[in-house]
Amino acid sequence: MEDHGSTYLGLFVDETTFYNRIVLGSLLPSRVWEPLPHFLQTWLRNYLGGTLIYFLSGFLWCFYIYYWKRNVYVPEDAIPSKKAMLLQIFVTMKAMPWYTALPSLSEYMVENGWTKCFSRISDIGMLAYLVYLATYLVIVEFGIYWMHRELHDIKPLYKYLHATHHVYNKQNTLSPFAGLAFHPLDGILQAVPHVAALFLVPTHFTTHIVLLFLEAIWTANIHDCIHSNLWPVMGAGYHTIHHTTYRHNYGHYTICMDWIFGTLRDPLDDGSKKVM
Template structure:
């Protein structure tokens, strides 16, 4: 609970800069048209996948970042049956700066891709639900979705399946391990 005020820091700054007109957000779909809206949402989601994949991978690869920021997230590790939704982004096992760093791609994307602000907020809300679901040990394997099975492999091996909503970035960068292919040591 002590971390919750820190979690509000990035969204507060993001709201301020968006209201100030410094991002590429737009308030109404008719400002860009439906075709552009759909293309922008797709580009935004691709950029998020790329950004979150690399941020998550760097939090593992840079040892001081892992030790001091990301290791608390991996408290619920090593066995398939002990992962918990509490290990999600707003859960008990996440350092506030880790949460801010992994949410940073959402903010950066607003400067790069034009985005409907309400859609951005809905995606953020759904992301909170998503992070709980990939830590719940209920594996509904639907390609190309990064389900709980894939993310459980990440929590067991520490070096695979860094992706967020999909497995595409792991596939592209060679870090994908299928849950069925993973054998516990």
């Protein structure tokens, strides 16, 4: 590969190459991945990294709430069956190669200078970084809310894409493994706001990658049916209501967008829709 180190865009290529070597070098023999083009190395790194995060977060959380703290957080009759969780894993793993194509594409666009990404926080200063990060998160919250809501409101999108995820509509069918159990295109569409934000606001490249992969951990958490009651976080209590009513709590990290657009339903205030 051409040496890009003397250019600013080369910093992004150097960074992704470094990440590729850390992940792929730790998991695969060099003869398997080093001959691959840079883009395919990046996709393979994202695929293996995303898969590891999915299984580690899912298994550890399931072990904690279903076995170590059995009957503390989830009643015995509400623990999902092994069959249900294996099906969720199967659906997720079919989609994982496609999910991880999106961050690979976003990294390619960053490396080629198509976005507003910057490589080093020191280039702009900490205060500007925090302002840009807050703006990025608002864009993601707004974008995911409306993408998720339209996947319900536009009937063909729901029927052919989002319904795959909503077969899990009761507490004893929801588990941390359901977090990424989507039709591949559905999962990609809901992550698109992360990529769109790169074109709208200056974004720290590493922060973007971290936030994308944190999605795997976050989605595991909001499908465990445990209401944390930590305002304004859109925790599992809110999201379980979404899986039972289909018309509320479309939001992502916070309840703000549902509150603004009138679709919020609080699990503590709504006794008629109690899920715990």
